[in-house]
Amino acid sequence: MSASLVIMITGALVGASCGLVGAFLVLRRLALMGDAISHSILLGIVAVFAITGSRSPVLMIIGAGAVGILTVALVSWIEGSRLVREDAAIGLVFPFLFAIGVIIVSRFPSQVHIDVDAVLYGEIAYVPLYRLEMFGWDLGVQAFWTVGTMLAIDLLFIALLYKELKLSTFDAGFAAALGMSPVLLHYLLMAAVSTTTVVAFDAVGAILVVALLVVPAATAQLLTRRLTILLALSVAIGSGSAILGYWLARVINGSISGAIAAVLGGIFFLAFMFAPTQGLVAQMVLRRRQRRRFVQDLVVAHVRAKNGPVPALTLGSAFGWPEAATARAVSDAREENRLVLDERGQLDVPRSSPGSGAPS
Incomplete structure (x- = not known):
């Protein structure tokens, strides 16, 4: 298997x-909790290295997971005091x-065999170099086994607790009333986030982990x-961003992690601007339609209140609107058969269908 394919599969x-x-x-x-966990687990990783001298993925996951849970517990404890809000509590705990972890890395480099740049930025290009060997057998790329297993665990976790996670996410009170434990969930x-983060950590680094935790979900x-x-x-x-990012990095001869993050940002921007119902353009079009509908409703209500024909030329002065806005409102109302205009320039509601001109 080529190195390019290994990198793309790992990124995916x-x-x-x-x-x-x-x-x-x-x-x-x-x-922001994902950001906190992805940085604070450095302490768990380097502590395992410093204490055991081992770079075992299992020990690394256990240590990082423990610190991830510690991060969540400390944030919850500080927030529970009601002296500090949650965002400030996160900002206090994870830098500490x-x-x-950074102090341990910089003070005892011979014990931890890791540097801060590797932690923050990672280097997915080196993934093909690390193989998993057991009992003398080469089982393939190590990342396939670690990240693939983590993906399977995440899928199983969400499949088994989908209903509980859904309820506790959207209505924790209702979930508790049904006998669930929102706190436990x-x-x-957070344990799943911690373990996922540390498994992805070695390949892509903390910064890209944060981007992959937040941007795809925010875009979706x-x-x-x-x-x-x-x-x-x-x-x-x-x-998809991981695969596209790899090819972008090849084209520009740049950082793979940086290219993946750039692709994520580009996809989010496109969704932010052009999402069918919630994009910025769609919202602008919707607000414009709502304004035109509101103006049309006012014109129809005004004509209806007069109980008789109203000269079209007097509408602008009645509302204090520009002539173009008034003409557009009248035109819209006539297209929808909410108003009729006779040959004398008089506006009235259609008499043939009572109630059809009622404002909506």
């Missing part, structure tokens, strides 16, 4: 995993834990309001 697997759990982060308005989700949220479709779109956008 990472994008799919982050897109799945990231969707619930975005829906719960916890996007991340800083401790919250910590389970602009395109649909159905959770199942949102999850599918989030996975597709995360995986």
Whole structure:
């Protein structure tokens, strides 16, 4: 298998995993929590290296997962004091834990065998070099096994707890009334985010993990309001961006991680501008239609209130509108058969269909 294919498959697997759990982060308005976890787990990784001297993926996941849960617990504890809001609590906790990890990396480099640049930026181009060997057998690219297993776990987690996650995300009170535990579900989700983050961490770095957790889900949220479709779109956008980002990096001879993040940003911008119902352009068109409809309703109501023909030329002075706005409102109302204009320039509501001119 070529190195290019290995990189694209790994990126697609990472994008799919982050897109799945990231969707619930975005829906719960916890996007910043993903940023916090992706940085604070550095402490768990370097602590495992420093204490055990091992670079075992299993130990690394356990250590990082523990620190991820610690991050969530500390944020919840500080927020629960009601002295600090949640966003400020996140901003207090994760720089502190991340800083401790950076100190360990910089103070004891011989023990941890890692540097801050690798943590922040990662380098997915090196993924084909790391192979998984067991009992003398070469089982293939290590990232396929680690990230692929994590994707399978995330899929199983969401499939088994889909109803519970959905209810606790949109109405935690109702979920609690049905006997569910929103707090437990919250910590389970954060554990899934922590483990997903650390598995993706080695290949793409903390910064790109944050982008893959947040941007695909935020983009999908602009395109649909159905959770199942949102999850599918989030996975597709995360995986597709990784593949497109790789080819962009090849074309410009630049950073693969940077290109993936740029593609994510570009896709989000397109959705932000041109999403069918929630995009900026669609919202502008909708507001314009609503304004025209409102003006039309005012004109029809004015004519109806007169209980007789109204000279069309007097409408502008009655409302204080420009002539063009008045003419457009009259034209719209006539097209919809809400007003009729006789040969003398008099406006009236159609008498043949009572009630048809009532404002809507």
